[in-house]
Amino acid sequence: MNTKEVAEIRRRFRPEKSNITHVRGCYVNGEREIISQFSQSLALTPQEESEKILAVLKRTLSGTLGKNLIDIAFTTQQVVESSEHNRLMAMRNSALTDEEAIQAFYQKVIESVSLDGHYLILLACDTYDVPYRSKDGERQEEVSSEVFSYFVCSICPVKLTQPALSYFANDNLLHNRTADWIVAPPELGFLFPAFDDRSANIYNALYYSRDLTENHKEFVDAVFHSEIPMPAAEQKETFQSILEETLCDDCNYEVVQAVHEQLRETLEEHKANKEPEPPVVSKDTIKNVLEVCEVSQEKVAAFEERYDAQFGAETDLSPCNLMESKLEIRTPDVTIHVSPERSDLVETRVIDDKKYILIRAEDEVVVNGVAIHIS
Structure with a gap:
């Protein structure tokens, strides 16, 4: 239906x-x-x-x-x-x-x-x-x-x-x-x-x-x-695990961002076209994203093998089941939520051998309700 x-x-x-x-x-x-x-x-x-x-x-x-x-x-x-x-x-x-x-x-x-x-x-x-x-x-x-x-x-x-x-209106008493x-x-x-x-x-x-x-x-x-099919929440956890475990060092911010963007675009296109059938994304679509991100063929093949084992070779998945409504970036001490359409504001860098998450702040920045200046 x-x-x-x-x-x-x-x-x-x-x-x-x-x-x-x-x-x-x-x-x-x-x-x-x-x-x-x-x-x-x-x-x-x-x-x-x-x-x-x-x-x-x-x-x-x-x-x-x-x-x-x-x-x-x-x-x-x-x-x-x-x-x-x-x-x-x-x-x-x-x-x-x-x-x-x-x-x-x-x-x-x-x-x-x-x-x-x-x-x-x-x-x-x-x-x-x-x-x-x-x-x-x-x-x-x-x-x-x-x-x-x-x-x-x-x-x-x-x-x-x-x-x-409780208040009982018939006798006007509690x-x-x-x-x-x-x-x-x-x-x-x-x-x-x-x-x-x-x-x-x-x-x-x-x-x-x-x-x-x-x-x-x-x-x-x-x-x-x-x-x-496995429950929606389990589908998301399984998909995330497949990406982490098969891509290894190639599982960087740019790759995850690109996958997330593909899922979002699928949903947006489906909504714009007003299609009654639920949106789906195929294994081949995700493979294409990984290849565009220059993930090695060996790791793309590993992704494909694990996908087939967990979901089935011909199984398409709902993008809704694979992504959060907002892009979430989390460390043990900090969690950042980014609007899906503005994931380009975030990048990762290594500066002086230290890893950083950089957020471009073009507009007003508010901390605990107080607008601050960055100089």
Whole structure:
């Protein structure tokens, strides 16, 4: 799914937009036991509460593609005969009324999810009359191209609040508010099937993980039996390690700056072109940057070998996962943040056998809020 397709489905999660008539799920305790199961009609739920329920489900489609939102692909063989795909299809085709499939799904989730404390497994099914779009992008609400049937699963921690002093307006007094259990935003979840080219794609699901350091691989294996890329934070750490360990002495400021600039330009170009597909950078693009920086062929080859081993030879990566929003230069005692477009203000030098980081200061310099003069 691309950014526009995710946004189109996210807009469904409002009472006046969605065809979600009820939600169902189960409440699991810290010992991985189902405490209760529920099926709640949204039509009989007060509007404020139904809006909050839909808002929780909507969070499962939040974040950045390639970071929080990951495409999960099924093979043709899985679609034909795997129990994982058959279970998801049974849940979708029955609008979450196939009890055998639902109970089996609960058990798969409970066996594979590692969350501290209590949590909810929340499910909702929707049918969307997809409006037709003409070649010029004009949306025609009265004409439907197809009906997209899908369901969303949200795994939400349930957390105990702290007791606190609170003001109660009904008696105009302060009272203790006791501790209570509240539903937190989803930690993970998914949409099935994917909404690709504004149509149902049963060969894909859109998977969500709130934590960029954790992709819940056991859950993905149990529910989809598919591979998932390493978490975004791990991708960045791995990429940085590959540069350090393969380039060695050639890993200088100019090389890292050039790589960072290439990633930034990729993002800027993607944004300027308003492309719906998430931006990616290939191994060959990084290789070209290293060669332009006159890194030795031996070290470029070492980089390529390590990249293939860690990510896969044909794997493209998201630039968002490989760079900070600002260029960070850090020593044990000093940290400098530089606007990405002004990395040229910084250079490294050796003066009298001592290493220096030099920052060109053309404009006002402020130290602890005080403008200073450099003479």
